[in-house]
Amino acid sequence: MQLPKESGPTPAWIGYIHVDNVDAYARKVVDAGGTIHKEPTDVPGMLRFCVVLDAQGAPFILFTPNPNMPTPENRPNPGDIGTV
Numbered sequence: 001m002q003l004p005k006e007s008g009p010t011p012a013w014i015g016y017i018h019v020d021n022v023d024a025y026a027r028k029v030v031d032a033g034g035t036i037h038k039e040p041t042d043v044p045g046m047l048r049f050c051v052v053l054d055a056q057g058a059p060f061i062l063f064t065p066n067p068n069m070p071t072p073e074n075r076p077n078p079g080d081i082g083t084v
Helices: 022-030
Strands: 015-018 035-043 046-052 059-065
Touching: 022 035, 022 046, 022 059
Parallel strands: 015 059
Antiparallel strands: 035 046, 046 059
16 A cells, blocks of 8 residues: 555554563663653553664664463564564
């Protein structure tokens, strides 16, 4: 599907990185020269996340899933990239 030029920014990919503490890792990003684009936020019943930019401006998302969410049958292994 072609997007009209006036539709805004071009489509892009963004990576999600699973961490055990979103707030602590967001601080680590800032300490390393990055910035927080969206402060740590809860999505009730799903996850806690934060959108950050590294020191060169590349965006990524830090997230921690809600421990009460069901676990998918085909979980990726740590370090895998993509979806199952």
